[in-house]
Amino acid sequence: MSAHVRDRLSAYLDQELPPGERTAVETHLQACDACRQHLETLAAVDAAARALQVEAPPGYFDALPGRVRARLEWPGARARPARFHLPAWTWAAAAALVLGVVTPLTMMSVWRDRPEQLPAPRVAELPPPTAAASPLAGAAGGKLEAKERLADDLARRQAESAPAAAKAQPAKKDSIPSPRAEQDAFAQPPAAPAAAAPSSKALEARKRARDAGGPHEQQQVQTQAQAAGGVTADNRASALRADEPAAAEAETKVLRREPQAAPEGRALAKTSRDKDGAGLREEIVVSSDEARAESPVAEYRRLIVAPAQTLAALRARREAWRAFALSFPNSPLADEARVRVVETGAAAWRLGHDPEDLARLREDAAVYLERKDAAHAARVRAALQKVERP
């Protein structure tokens, strides 16, 4: 068989050859069985490829037109982010980096120059907020003062390094929103309780994750609070305690409770620890403060555009979708985000086969399927089914 003709059989099949070449190939084919058979094979391959059907998850095509329409109806749907526009979460990540790495390093040098080494103020270590009236007030006064200075210093640094976060919640005690006001800002519709708050199981799972994380995890919570609110729980408690003991006590209680209550009033999403042995990995923090800074559509597009291919990325994306659904429970895209929590979780399980991912997937799917407004239950069931009966 002539290679000269064979390498033109593909274009001949498509009738894309110039007339002269086409005639030459036809002439050759009349005398060459091998080339004719090869041409038949190529045609059969095309026909076979055309006949192959693709199948989407059950219910996918029922929902897709509505999902596209939802994106078109939303005012920001046409606005793609500028090419080099950094989404709000990058500022949060930068702030977290500054606060988590730069600030401690800076503080180390500051503390080296201090006459007394002070531990970092932590809510759990602070004395009861009645220091002013306590007989120990004088003895503790020095440390308390130092903590207040540290709080002021941190607040000032945060204001300088994370203006967006500081703007969202200025580091002034008189401007700290009350817990009620904070919850109001994320007021959930009464008709969709499951949308407004994660399941108790999910909360419990997060608490377990935090508990398992130990000090490292606590530091993350603190960093998230810094990134989201511009002032840490410790700082706020310390600042308040100085002249308003009663208020400080109430605030401290609230702040101590805050991590557990976070999903209600503040959506936090961060990656779980990387079990791939990759060592340190940057935590991804998505707070509702950042999410609020952009429209749901902008946030949705940010999440949906970038592909998540690795196990760590899939887990982070799953949590980001969860945060989206919590942050924008009234958005038409919230249901899709909830479904994506499950689908992304399934992808993470398929890739890593980590039992923790499987447990979370089952839990997320169960929570979704319990919802009365679950518009894509079929998709969730399909995702679950693929995992349970691959």
Added chain:
Amino acid sequence: MRAEGQDEAGLLARAKGGDLSAFEEVVRRYQRRVYAVALRIVRRHDVADDVVQDAFIRAHQALAGFDLARPFGPWICRIAANLAVNHVRSPEAREEGLPADHGERGALGSDPLHEVLEVEAREVLERAILGLPAEQRAVFVLRAVEEMSYKEIAEALGLSMGTVMSRLFRARERLAEAVLPYLGPALRRAQGAGR
């Protein structure tokens, strides 16, 4: 009046005028075809879903300049193919492995090919298509499945006609090599049955 009963040009005209219900119907009509193009190129359902949505959004944004005398199908498929190829060209996609049980492979449907290809042959072909280099796969899908001309493929993917031709040739050679052991007997049986 239900949108299903309307002709395509009428639907598109209404969609062009801002009627989202009409465009939703357009999406309903073309979604399977667009999804098939996207999935065959990107290979993963979640990515294909993103591509399909973005393709329809972009088409809607460009409707004002769309000539209603032209067929919508090839146009939207070109948009989807372009987005899909952009994805597979991305560094993330290059690192992307295909999960062993990714589950989003094309399902085998009942069709006349049953008489020509056996199940195993089709599975081999399917795997062979998925195993093609992404850009060969895109060209092959657009030609063999979408039956686009070389010129249309070149425009959609930003390639020269010669590149389209050579990629298609290489893709077909690989596929033919993969399925030939299965195709030969099946073809002979089909020819025998036809006599």
